Amino acid sequence: MVARELLGQRLVRILNGQRLAGIIVETEAYLGVEDRAAHSFGGRRTARTETMYCDGGTTYVYLNYGIHNLLNVVTETVDAPTAVLLRAIEPVEGIDVMYKHRPKIRNDSGLCSGPGKLGAALAIDRSHDRLDLVTSPVLFIERTRTRPLAKNKITATPRIGVDYAGFWATRPLRFHLTGNKHVSARSV
C-alpha cells in the first residue's frame, strides 16, 4: 500500500528558490468509494472531490475546518478515488523558513507534526491542488530508499478525526514510523 511506501521518503517544497523538505513520518489511507471516511465515499464526485479521481501521483489539497490546507497524494489510477493524507513530516531542510510560517512554535517536533501544521510550514494552499508530483517544480517527493521498510518500523493505528465513519473509523489505516518524535500528538 502506498501509505506505507511513502513513509521515510522526502517531501520537498520549493519556495522562492529555496528547498523546504522533510521526511514523511505519518500518513493515512483513504480508500475510495467504500470508505465512509473518504470524501469520495459512495462515488461522490463534486468540484472538490474531482481531484481524487485523477491519476496516481496527483496532489489533492483541500481546506479543512476553514483554516487548514491538507495535502494528499492520489494513489491509484484515473477514476479510482483513493488517496493518502500526509499527516506529519520530520523537518530537515529550510527549517528556519518553516518557523517563520509557524511563528508560535518553538521546537522542531511541533513544526510539522500534524496535517494542518505541515501545510502551514510548507506554505501549501489550494493553488497546489491537482499538481503532478512527478513533474511539478514546486512540490515533489524524493526517494530515500527503494526497499519496503521492515514491518516493525511501521505502526498502524485507527485514523484520527473520523469517528463518524463507524466501522471505517476502527480500521488501522493510519501509519507512522515507530517511535518517531515528529508524528501528530495523538499517537500510540
Added chain:
DNA sequence: CCTCTGATCTTCT
C-alpha cells in the same frame, strides 16, 4: 497530564 472550546469558511444538503 487531560478535556474543553473558539476560530474560520468551504462544501454540500
Added chain:
DNA sequence: GAAGATCAGAGGG
C-alpha cells in the same frame, strides 16, 4: 444551515 481527514490556548487535576 450544518458539519468538518485541525490547532492552540485555557483551565483543572
